Amino acid sequence: MVNLSDNQMLERLKDFPKHELSSEQKGRTVEMIRSFKTQKPKRQYNFQRFRAAAAVVLILIMVPILYLSTTKNDQKTHQSSNTASREKVPNAITFSAVENKDGKNNISGNLVGIPNKIGISGPKEWIAEDDRSVAKIMVLLWNKNKKVHKGNLLIEGTHVKSGLTEQLASVPLTAGIYGSDAHGITGFKPFSKAGIWNLAFKIDGKNIGEFSIEVKEPYVKIGSSTLMLSTQDVQAGEFKDVLLEVEGENLPNKINVELFNPETGASPSNFPFVKIDDYIKTDGKKISLYEGNLIFERSGNWRISALKQSNLLVIHKLGDRK
């Protein structure tokens, strides 16, 4: 490990094991932060604030003057636009539900949403056109006044880029768990598009909170098979323990996934995928789940095949896409 360049050194340092506080330590720290509520942050004179205030006063004086002097000239061009429904709301934050007093009852895994307000226990990543990842979603709600939310929770999604709004779920609320004040279990309607979605949570027509999530492009399809990798994540490199879901009956215990790059004309590469599970979906379809490793040697247009079915696949350059 010698003569590493700056970038190689940065990459090497990324290999260092990551550390975080334990759940108990996090619980203790959150308790400590919550105890700040009774205190006030220190306030000192800050000349920058005075300068900012002076600038605001100046703007307040200047704006009406400028407005009056310009509106006469171009009243016809003045238009207002309403883009509120398409503006991105703040990102969802990842957090854990921690019971207030003793730090017990940690929910396994992470929630996303607005801490102390709305949390969703959902998939690790949101994938467009995928019903698996949104089949089971738990929603937890907190209320500042500890008043239990009652009724039906409506969850609406708005695709920021297109403005498309869809109802994702309607959930009857019940008593709180994991320190929350109410919760409900539901499934979302699959997201129809990739991109940023604003999720709005409404009870009796009243919006109780909004946050945004990133929905990735759909999984790679190969005929009746689905490679459980988002097309936007497929880039040159090695992918380990990739899942392949195949619909059908009497499927073999092992299938080959073939990768062929027509641009280079090199011999196709074969990757064995081994069956790890069989199950029947709620709609009666029989499914087999396989697992294997894949190596995309280079970026470009590739053909991916499995069980005599194939599809074209664009492999991005390493680091091109996230």
Next chain:
Amino acid sequence: MEASEQIEQWFYKYEKDITNYLVYYTGSRDVEDMVQETFLRAFKGFNHFRHNSNHKTWLISIARNTAADSFRKKGILQKIKTRLLEQPEMRIQPRTEDSILWKNDLAELYKSINQLKPNYRDVVLLRGIAELSSEETAEVLGWTANKVNVTFFRACKKLNENLKGSEEFGQSIG
């Protein structure tokens, strides 16, 4: 939003970054007190925080100052202790705990980082462990981005030399 609510949100968002940085800065996994002190200081300084600034950079700056203050306090205590016990002075250095690192080559690299002079070590930990950009690192250290890049380049060169030296030493005795 109240200051405490904002700090709590930042805790959920940046706790891992702060903890990880402090573990490698101090060389110890026992950083809970420092993490708490970081967020306490953030709360106290909340009114001075420029809200268009980068939250992570601000918190990493506080964490770095917290750790440095802790080392200074320990240094003073150590001096008093050494005088009282009339023992040779020991320089306080970050401990390389076995539990921090998994692989030998990473442990060797971490050891080399801790042997760097302070400004080299600072820039390597901020760029490599805290994963800050040159501009963000410059903000933490109060430098220019150019100085960060030059210092990081020199630090890498020094690390390469140290690693090469230790490899040759290993071969000569092995």
